[in-house]
Amino acid sequence: MKEEIRQKFSMSLYHGARIILGIVFIYSSYDKILHPAAFTKIIYNYQILPDELVNLSAIFLPWLELTIGSLLITGVWLPGSVFISNILLIIFFCALMYNKARGLDISCGCFSTSEGEAPESTLYLSRDFTFVVIAVYLFFKVFITNSAGIKSPSRRIP
Amino acid sequence: MTFINRQIWTKTIKQVFFIALIVLVAGFASNMLRSDKIPLVEDWSAKSKFVTSSGENLEISLAEASTLFKEKRSVFIDARSKEEYENGHIKGAISLPYKEADLKFVDAMAGISEDSALITYCDGETCELSMELAVFLRNTGYKNVKVLSNGWSVWKQNGLPVETGE
Numbered sequence: 001m002k003e004e005i006r007q008k009f010s011m012s013l014y015h016g017a018r019i020i021l022g023i024v025f026i027y028s029s030y031d032k033i034l035h036p037a038a039f040t041k042i043i044y045n046y047q048i049l050p051d052e053l054v055n056l057s058a059i060f061l062p063w064l065e066l067t068i069g070s071l072l073i074t075g076v077w078l079p080g081s082v083f084i085s086n087i088l089l090i091i092f093f094c095a096l097m098y099n100k101a102r103g104l105d106i107s108c109g110c111f112s113t114s115e116g117e118a119p120e121s122t123l124y125l126s127r128d129f130t131f132v133v134i135a136v137y138l139f140f141k142v143f144i145t146n147s148a149g150i151k152s153p154s155r156r157i158p
Numbered sequence: 159m160t161f162i163n164r165q166i167w168t169k170t171i172k173q174v175f176f177i178a179l180i181v182l183v184a185g186f187a188s189n190m191l192r193s194d195k196i197p198l199v200e201d202w203s204a205k206s207k208f209v210t211s212s213g214e215n216l217e218i219s220l221a222e223a224s225t226l227f228k229e230k231r232s233v234f235i236d237a238r239s240k241e242e243y244e245n246g247h248i249k250g251a252i253s254l255p256y257k258e259a260d261l262k263f264v265d266a267m268a269g270i271s272e273d274s275a276l277i278t279y280c281d282g283e284t285c286e287l288s289m290e291l292a293v294f295l296r297n298t299g300y301k302n303v304k305v306l307s308n309g310w311s312v313w314k315q316n317g318l319p320v321e322t323g324e
Contacts, residue, residue, distance in 0.1 A: 036189070036196050044202055051202035058196065060185040067180055079166050080173020143166055 014141050017134050018072050021085060024131060025069030032062035048095055064088070082142045086135045093128045100125060208289055208305050216292050218304035220312050223277055227318070232275035235266075235295070237287035238310070247310070248279065249319035256280075256287040259294050267298075275302045279309020 032039045040058040043049060049057060064084070071081035100121045141147040189195050208217035226232040227248070234251035236243045243253040254266040270276075276295060280287040285308065292303045306312070314320060 033188070036192075037194060040196060040200070052199050054202055055196050055198055055200045059189045059198070060181055063184040063188070064177070064181045067177055067184070071177070077173040077177070079170040080177055083170050084174060084177060143163065146166070 011147070014138070014147050015075075017138055017141075018075065018078070018082075021131065021134050021138065022069045022072030025065045025072065025085065027069075029062040029065035029069065032058070033066065036062075046095055046099060048098065078142050082135070082138045086132075086139050089128065089132045089135045093125070093132050096121065096125050096128055207286065208307065210293060210296070216289065216303065216305045218277060218306055220306065220316065223304070223306045223309075224313075224316070224318055226275060226277065232277050232304075233270055234306075235276055235278045235291065236310075237278050237280045237291040238285075242281070242310075244323055246314070246320055246322050248313050249321045251279075253324075254291065256291040256294070259291060263294075263298065267295075272299045272301065274300070275304070276300055277304050277306050277309075279306040279313070281310040282308060 036058050039062070040055050043054050043057050044051075065088070068081045068085050068088070071077050072085065189198075209215050223232075227234070234248045236247045236251045236253045237256045239255050239257070240253055243251075243255075247253070252266055252270075254262055276292075278288040278292045278295070280291075288305045288307075288309060292305045295303045
């Protein structure tokens with residue numbers, strides 16, 4: 001009985017994490033898809049990517065976020081979407097850390113393309129870190145404990 | 159266990175490939191169709207924020223700006239809103255919000271000769287008000303206008319003199 005409750009809890013945690021992360025991705029893509037030109041400036045201001053890649057990232061990154069978000073929420077193609085979300089979130093987190101370390105307190109552009117967003121880099125870092133933790137947890141669930149239920153001959157059929 | 163993992167990784171690679179394909183098509187198509195499309199590659203270096211259309215770089219370093227400040231050889235112009243100015247600004251700076259520059263220009267710049275060295279500033283790396291104001295002032299006849307990038311923040315962070323109020 002206890003084991004059953006534990007397992008139920010574990011599964012709700014897993015589904016909750018995947019849906020929350022999906023919402024985060026879709027929410028963050030929305031404003032960027034609407035304002036690509038403003039998003040290019042934000043990417044440029046991060047001063048990490050070479051100039052040639054600034055506009056290309058502004059064109060494709062929001063769509064990647066939207067796609068990943070939708071896949072996470074619907075639970076379709078989970079290994080692929082969880083894998084990409086880990087890579088994306090770790091890159092975002094490193095970009096924020098890098099710019100904090102070199103004292104470049106820029107508008108984060110995490111969720112919005114407006115310049116009014118206060119540059120509270122520590123807040124952004126801890127928020128991003130939370131997302132990284134959720135993503136790593138999902139990675140563990142999907143790739144190690146196989147919670148997505150990827151079929152294989154070794155799996156016992158009840 | 160190993161077998162499951164191999165299965166998952168094969169799936170992952172396939173899925174990543176298809177996701178990339180979807181994103182490529184969606185990104186290209188939406189950028190082609192929208193009215194405010196952006197070029198795939200843009201020359202950001204030439205378009206550097208503080209370079210005028212004639213190719214002159216207006217940016218001034220904090221070191222230069224603070225030297226000019228200490229020697230009282232330049233006038234600082236705050237391009238932010240009046241409220242932000244009143245909450246704190248570089249000591250002795252004049253408030254000329256860029257958004258009301260047309261209306262407030264005559265009053266704000268009264269008594270400042272066209273030969274004076276001016277330094278405009280606003281706040282934040284992405285703030286463009288200072289550059290816009292600098293271009294505006296140059297068009298009105300001021301020859302010597304510079305821009306202090308992210309001026310208010312760097313000035314404050316370096317403990318240079320500030321004041322509040324009007």
